[in-house]
Each structure stands twice: as structure tokens, then as C-alpha cells.
Amino acid sequence: MKHADRGGRGTRWVGEAESRSGGTAPQLRKTGLGVLRDMPWGTHCCHFYQTQKDLRETLIPYFRAGLEGKEFCLWIVDQPLTEFQARRLLRRAIPHGDQYLADGSMEIVSAQRWYLDRGAFSPKRALRRWNQKLEQASARGYAGMRVAGNPAWLRRKDWKRFGAYERALTKSFARKAVIILCSYFVPTWGAADVFDVARTHGFAIVRRHGKWEILEWRTPAASSGRYETLTTREREVLLLAADGFSNPEIARRLSISARTAESHRANLMRKLGLRNQTGLVRYALGRGLVAAETGDSRDGRAPEIQTIRIASAKRV
Helix, strand or coil, X not given: CCCCCCCCCCCCECCCCECCCCCECCCEEECCCCCCCEEECCCEEEEEECCHHHHHXXXXXXXXXXXXXXXXXXXXXXXXXXXXXXXXXHHHHCCCHHHHHHCCCEEEEEHHHHHEECCEECHHHHHHHHHHHHHHHHHCCCCCEEEEECCCCCCHHHHHHHHHHHHHHHHHCCCECEEEEEEEEHHHCCHHHHHHHHHHHCEEEEEECCEEEEEEEECCCCCXXXXXXXXXXXXXXXXHHHCCCCHHHHHHHHCCCHHHHHHHHHHHHHHHCCCCHHHHHHHHXXXXXXXXXXXXXXXXXXXXXXXXXXXXXXXX
16 A cells, blocks of 8 residues: 655645546545435534444444545544544454554544643644644645544533634635544533534434434525526536436436546535535425435435434524
């Protein structure tokens, strides 16, 4: 497992990141999670979990997809999971896990060491460290950076400051080659906290009773009129993507390259303010671009994703 050219390039921005083969890195990245499928760079979402098994079954495929996609992966762990346990889990669950850890493709660090400075939470220090890690990953030739964090260390008195920090994090990395997934332990937080977290991140995922659900904060009519900004080709890609076609399948149908199809898909999602495949399908259904199927889905399996929408009320 060899690293690419390590000559410094500085922080990678969406659309400028290069792959190890020298081409343009795809703006849509495989998440390893069926509920999210592909997500664009700059995504900052959160995950609510109820058991350690839920946490493992989410983060292992998430990091595996990142490592296989030549991304630098950073896992910020907190109790009850220790750094030692996380490393052991990675070695057992991901092929070549030892190599990824040894060559620095995967880094595991405790939340206490990452977030706290002399026992106190320092938002500026944390943001500075994020940017330093991204610059290092870029200089070493990685396609981008994939992160998972856990705020189990968070004290109630730091809640508002941490919320402001999360919003700053979203803004800071919106156009950079980074994907961030924050994991929140459900029993620790109340209902109001769940709404705050979903609003801060844009959307959250949670697995309950064997099914994934998406908790999404959406301003009414936030994407109205945006459809008109799409090019003809982007509208064609939208229809096919909403119907469940992959990028290679879309490319064959439109007689374009898979990379071009992927670029169109990333652009239309950005223009429409969509964050994942579920949002894309829901958008197409809402506009009447595709018809809702009453039977099974294209792959023969009944859909198992539920979406809970939270609309922000407009004050009068």
C-alpha cells in the first residue's frame, strides 16, 4: 500500500481534489451506508445510536468505504469505546486494517485529546486542528478526509458553545474535500437536544428496530425555483438517478462517461441543496418528476428507509 506523490498542494477544495491516479476526484463519495449511499464532499451529518453494536455497524462500513476510496480517515473516539478497542475492531473488521493504521491512512484519537485543551473545550483549537489534518492529508496525496467524531465527553454547560462550533464546522468545510459524521448516544440527550442536533447538521440518521430513519431539518420551500437552474443534461441525470440508476448506468443511457454522469449528479445535488440519494428521490417525487411505486423497488426489495421532516416555523 503505497502513498502517492507527497508534494505539498495545500487544502483541497471541491472540484480541485486530485485522485492518486492524477485525475479529478469524484465529488460524490461512497458512504458504505445504504441509507445514505453517495454523499458530496462538504457533507456534515450526524448519527444517533442506541447501542455499541449500532455504532460499530455504522462506522466500520463508513470507514471501509473511505479507506477503499483512498481517503485519509480520522476516528475520534470516546467512552465507552477506547482507542485500543477501536484499533482492535478496525484490524478485525476491515481487510488490511493493520496496514491502514501503520501507514497513517487511518488515525484513531480520543475525543479528550482532540477537543480539550487543559480540560477545557476550545472551539478555535479544534477547528485549527481540522484544517491542519486536511492540509496534511492533501499533501500526502489522499483524495480527501473522512471523519467520525463522538461528543460523549460533552458537558451540559458546553452544549451551546458546541452547537456554535458545529455550525462553524459546517460552514468551514462546506466546499472542502471532507465528509464528517458525528455520533450521538441517544440515552444521553433529550428530545430538544435531538432537534438542535438535526438542525445544526441539516440531517441525522438513526437505526431503530432494524430500520434506518432520516431526521431532516428543512426550511419550507427552501428549494423552490432551484429546478430552473439545472441544465437539460442535469435534469436528465436527475430523472434517472431518482429512478435508482447508478452513475455507470446513467452514463450508458446518456452516452456519456461515468465521471461526467457523476459530475452532473454532484452539481444538481448542490444546486438543489440535496445531501443524499434519499433526498434526491424525495425531491423528484415531490415535484412529480417520477411516480411513487406501490410495489417493490427496482432491486426487488421493499424500501426500508423512513424520513421524518422537521420544518422551521416562520415567525410573524
